[in-house]
Amino acid sequence: DAKTTQPPSMDCAEGRAANLPCNHSTISGNEYVYWYRQIHSQGPQYIIHGLKNNETNEMASLIITEDRKSSTLILPHATLRDTAVYYCIVRVFNTGNQFYFGTGTSLTVIP
Amino acid sequence: ETGVTQTPRHLVMGMTNKKSLKCEQHLGHNAMYWYKQSAKKPLELMFVYSLEERVENNSVPSRFSPECPNSSHLFLHLHTLQPEDSALYLCASSQQTGEPEQYFGPGTRLTVT
Numbered sequence: 252d253a254k255t256t257q258p259p260s261m262d263c264a265e266g267r268a269a270n271l272p273c274n275h276s277t278i279s280g281n282e283y284v285y286w287y288r289q290i291h292s293q294g295p296q297y298i299i300h301g302l303k304n305n306e307t308n309e310m311a312s313l314i315i316t317e318d319r320k321s322s323t324l325i326l327p328h329a330t331l332r333d334t335a336v337y338y339c340i341v342r343v344f345n346t347g348n349q350f351y352f353g354t355g356t357s358l359t360v361i362p
Numbered sequence: 363e364t365g366v367t368q369t370p371r372h373l374v375m376g377m378t379n380k381k382s383l384k385c386e387q388h389l390g391h392n393a394m395y396w397y398k399q400s401a402k403k404p405l406e407l408m409f410v411y412s413l414e415e416r417v418e419n420n421s422v423p424s425r426f427s428p429e430c431p432n433s434s435h436l437f438l439h440l441h442t443l444q445p446e447d448s449a450l451y452l453c454a455s456s457q458q459t460g461e462p463e464q465y466f467g468p469g470t471r472l473t474v475t
Contacts, residue, residue, distance in 0.1 A: 283462070285462060292468075292469075293466075293468055293469075294364065294366075294452050294453075294454065294466025294467050294468055294469055295405070295452075295454075295464075295466050296364075296466065297462065297463040297464065297465075300462045338405075344460070344462070349395070349407050349410060349418060349459075349460075350407070350464065351404075351407065352404050352405035353404050354404055355404075
Protein backbone atom coordinates (compact mmCIF):
# COMPACT_ATOMS: atom_id res chain seq x y z
CA ASP A 252 0.00 0.00 0.00
CA ALA A 253 2.90 2.34 -0.81
CA LYS A 254 1.83 5.92 -1.46
CA THR A 255 5.19 7.02 -2.79
CA THR A 256 6.96 7.02 -6.15
CA GLN A 257 10.73 6.71 -6.41
CA PRO A 258 13.08 6.18 -9.35
CA PRO A 259 14.12 2.52 -9.49
CA SER A 260 17.84 3.22 -9.61
CA MET A 261 20.47 5.96 -9.40
CA ASP A 262 24.24 6.27 -9.53
CA CYS A 263 26.40 8.68 -7.56
CA ALA A 264 30.15 9.32 -7.61
CA GLU A 265 31.95 8.64 -4.36
CA GLY A 266 32.44 11.82 -2.34
CA ARG A 267 29.63 13.66 -4.09
CA ALA A 268 26.21 14.38 -2.70
CA ALA A 269 23.52 11.82 -3.45
CA ASN A 270 20.07 13.34 -3.90
CA LEU A 271 17.27 10.80 -3.81
CA PRO A 272 13.82 12.08 -4.81
CA CYS A 273 10.43 10.84 -3.67
CA ASN A 274 6.97 11.86 -4.82
CA HIS A 275 4.08 11.60 -2.40
CA SER A 276 1.42 13.76 -4.02
CA THR A 277 -1.47 12.26 -2.00
CA ILE A 278 0.14 12.77 1.40
CA SER A 279 -2.27 13.74 4.17
CA GLY A 280 -1.71 16.59 6.59
CA ASN A 281 -0.88 14.27 9.48
CA GLU A 282 1.41 11.93 7.56
CA TYR A 283 5.15 12.04 8.04
CA VAL A 284 7.82 11.15 5.53
CA TYR A 285 10.25 8.42 6.60
CA TRP A 286 13.39 7.14 4.94
CA TYR A 287 14.96 3.73 5.45
CA ARG A 288 17.70 1.97 3.56
CA GLN A 289 18.64 -1.67 3.07
CA ILE A 290 22.18 -2.68 2.36
CA HIS A 291 22.54 -5.98 0.55
CA SER A 292 22.01 -9.02 2.79
CA GLN A 293 21.02 -6.89 5.78
CA GLY A 294 17.77 -5.73 7.32
CA PRO A 295 16.47 -2.21 6.66
CA GLN A 296 17.96 0.67 8.65
CA TYR A 297 16.16 3.82 9.73
CA ILE A 298 17.66 7.05 8.37
CA ILE A 299 15.45 10.03 9.10
CA HIS A 300 11.87 11.30 9.20
CA GLY A 301 10.06 14.65 8.99
CA LEU A 302 6.69 16.36 8.69
CA LYS A 303 7.20 19.68 6.91
CA ASN A 304 10.41 21.25 8.13
CA ASN A 305 13.74 20.19 6.75
CA GLU A 306 15.56 17.75 8.99
CA THR A 307 19.21 16.81 9.39
CA ASN A 308 20.99 14.16 11.39
CA GLU A 309 24.38 12.49 11.33
CA MET A 310 23.38 10.30 8.39
CA ALA A 311 21.45 12.56 6.03
CA SER A 312 19.29 15.59 5.37
CA LEU A 313 15.62 15.53 4.42
CA ILE A 314 14.20 18.35 2.32
CA ILE A 315 10.40 18.47 2.06
CA THR A 316 8.75 20.82 -0.42
CA GLU A 317 6.41 23.48 0.88
CA ASP A 318 3.35 21.71 -0.54
CA ARG A 319 4.69 18.43 0.94
CA LYS A 320 4.03 16.58 -2.31
CA SER A 321 7.65 15.56 -2.68
CA SER A 322 10.87 15.26 -0.73
CA THR A 323 14.57 14.65 -1.27
CA LEU A 324 16.95 12.65 0.87
CA ILE A 325 20.48 14.02 0.69
CA LEU A 326 23.58 12.03 1.58
CA PRO A 327 26.13 14.88 1.62
CA HIS A 328 29.29 12.89 0.86
CA ALA A 329 28.39 9.47 -0.48
CA THR A 330 30.71 6.57 0.28
CA LEU A 331 30.80 3.07 -1.17
CA ARG A 332 29.09 1.85 2.00
CA ASP A 333 26.05 3.95 1.11
CA THR A 334 25.27 1.62 -1.80
CA ALA A 335 21.83 0.30 -0.85
CA VAL A 336 18.12 0.38 -1.64
CA TYR A 337 16.52 3.53 -0.19
CA TYR A 338 12.85 3.47 0.78
CA CYS A 339 10.64 6.52 1.14
CA ILE A 340 7.51 5.86 3.22
CA VAL A 341 4.62 8.06 4.31
CA ARG A 342 2.73 7.22 7.46
CA VAL A 343 0.78 8.83 10.26
CA PHE A 344 3.17 9.34 13.15
CA ASN A 345 3.01 7.09 16.17
CA THR A 346 -0.54 5.82 15.79
CA GLY A 347 0.24 2.15 15.47
CA ASN A 348 -0.08 2.32 11.69
CA GLN A 349 2.72 0.27 10.33
CA PHE A 350 5.35 0.85 7.69
CA TYR A 351 4.59 -0.30 4.17
CA PHE A 352 7.75 -0.40 2.11
CA GLY A 353 7.60 0.13 -1.66
CA THR A 354 10.26 -0.94 -4.15
CA GLY A 355 12.62 1.92 -3.31
CA THR A 356 15.59 3.38 -5.21
CA SER A 357 18.69 1.27 -5.69
CA LEU A 358 21.61 3.68 -5.19
CA THR A 359 25.02 2.65 -6.46
CA VAL A 360 27.98 4.73 -5.33
CA ILE A 361 30.72 4.55 -7.93
CA PRO A 362 34.42 4.82 -7.01
CA GLU B 363 24.89 -4.83 15.05
CA THR B 364 21.36 -3.57 15.64
CA GLY B 365 20.54 -5.39 18.87
CA VAL B 366 18.17 -7.75 17.06
CA THR B 367 19.40 -11.26 16.35
CA GLN B 368 17.81 -13.95 14.22
CA THR B 369 18.49 -17.66 13.97
CA PRO B 370 19.08 -19.52 11.83
CA ARG B 371 20.53 -17.23 9.17
CA HIS B 372 19.82 -19.78 6.45
CA LEU B 373 17.27 -22.59 6.35
CA VAL B 374 16.38 -25.16 3.72
CA MET B 375 13.26 -27.20 4.37
CA GLY B 376 10.99 -29.56 2.53
CA MET B 377 7.28 -28.92 2.10
CA THR B 378 6.36 -31.47 4.76
CA ASN B 379 8.80 -30.25 7.40
CA LYS B 380 8.09 -28.20 10.50
CA LYS B 381 10.64 -25.60 11.54
CA SER B 382 10.80 -22.42 13.60
CA LEU B 383 12.53 -19.10 13.12
CA LYS B 384 13.72 -17.29 16.22
CA CYS B 385 14.19 -13.59 16.87
CA GLU B 386 15.60 -11.97 19.99
CA GLN B 387 15.95 -8.29 20.76
CA HIS B 388 18.27 -6.90 23.43
CA LEU B 389 16.92 -3.35 23.33
CA GLY B 390 14.14 -3.44 25.90
CA HIS B 391 11.54 -2.75 23.21
CA ASN B 392 7.85 -3.54 23.60
CA ALA B 393 6.92 -4.11 19.95
CA MET B 394 8.15 -6.81 17.59
CA TYR B 395 7.41 -7.51 13.94
CA TRP B 396 7.78 -10.19 11.28
CA TYR B 397 8.31 -9.13 7.66
CA LYS B 398 8.69 -11.19 4.49
CA GLN B 399 10.91 -10.06 1.62
CA SER B 400 10.55 -12.00 -1.62
CA ALA B 401 12.76 -11.46 -4.63
CA LYS B 402 11.72 -8.42 -6.68
CA LYS B 403 8.86 -7.58 -4.29
CA PRO B 404 8.44 -4.95 -1.59
CA LEU B 405 8.90 -5.83 2.03
CA GLU B 406 5.62 -7.24 3.39
CA LEU B 407 4.51 -6.83 6.98
CA MET B 408 3.24 -10.16 8.35
CA PHE B 409 2.64 -9.82 12.09
CA VAL B 410 2.89 -7.18 14.82
CA TYR B 411 3.17 -7.84 18.54
CA SER B 412 2.90 -5.32 21.33
CA LEU B 413 3.75 -6.51 24.83
CA GLU B 414 3.36 -10.14 23.73
CA GLU B 415 -0.09 -9.51 22.25
CA ARG B 416 -0.67 -9.84 18.53
CA VAL B 417 -2.06 -6.54 17.29
CA GLU B 418 -1.87 -7.06 13.56
CA ASN B 419 -2.10 -10.05 11.25
CA ASN B 420 -1.95 -9.11 7.59
CA SER B 421 -3.86 -11.97 5.95
CA VAL B 422 -0.99 -14.37 6.38
CA PRO B 423 -1.71 -18.06 5.60
CA SER B 424 -2.13 -20.30 8.61
CA ARG B 425 0.96 -22.30 7.69
CA PHE B 426 2.82 -19.39 9.33
CA SER B 427 2.20 -19.29 13.07
CA PRO B 428 3.81 -16.59 15.24
CA GLU B 429 4.53 -16.86 18.93
CA CYS B 430 5.69 -14.16 21.33
CA PRO B 431 6.39 -15.69 24.77
CA ASN B 432 7.82 -12.44 26.15
CA SER B 433 8.71 -9.00 24.88
CA SER B 434 12.27 -10.03 23.98
CA HIS B 435 11.53 -13.12 21.91
CA LEU B 436 9.51 -13.76 18.80
CA PHE B 437 9.12 -17.01 16.90
CA LEU B 438 7.69 -17.88 13.53
CA HIS B 439 6.60 -21.52 13.32
CA LEU B 440 6.50 -22.94 9.82
CA HIS B 441 4.66 -26.05 8.59
CA THR B 442 3.68 -27.44 5.20
CA LEU B 443 5.18 -24.52 3.36
CA GLN B 444 5.13 -24.03 -0.40
CA PRO B 445 8.07 -23.21 -2.69
CA GLU B 446 6.67 -19.68 -3.15
CA ASP B 447 7.24 -19.12 0.57
CA SER B 448 10.96 -19.05 -0.09
CA ALA B 449 12.09 -15.56 0.95
CA LEU B 450 14.08 -13.52 3.44
CA TYR B 451 12.19 -13.32 6.74
CA LEU B 452 13.04 -10.26 8.77
CA CYS B 453 12.33 -9.54 12.39
CA ALA B 454 12.22 -6.00 13.76
CA SER B 455 11.52 -4.27 17.06
CA SER B 456 10.65 -0.78 18.24
CA GLN B 457 10.07 0.87 21.59
CA GLN B 458 6.32 0.93 20.97
CA THR B 459 4.22 0.12 17.92
CA GLY B 460 4.19 3.08 15.57
CA GLU B 461 7.60 4.44 16.59
CA PRO B 462 9.53 6.05 13.70
CA GLU B 463 12.57 3.88 14.16
CA GLN B 464 12.39 0.12 13.85
CA TYR B 465 15.48 -1.97 14.38
CA PHE B 466 15.80 -4.89 12.02
CA GLY B 467 17.64 -8.15 12.40
CA PRO B 468 19.77 -9.61 9.61
CA GLY B 469 17.02 -11.97 8.48
CA THR B 470 16.64 -15.69 7.84
CA ARG B 471 17.02 -16.78 4.22
CA LEU B 472 14.44 -19.57 3.80
CA THR B 473 14.37 -21.96 0.88
CA VAL B 474 11.46 -24.38 0.54
CA THR B 475 12.18 -27.37 -1.68
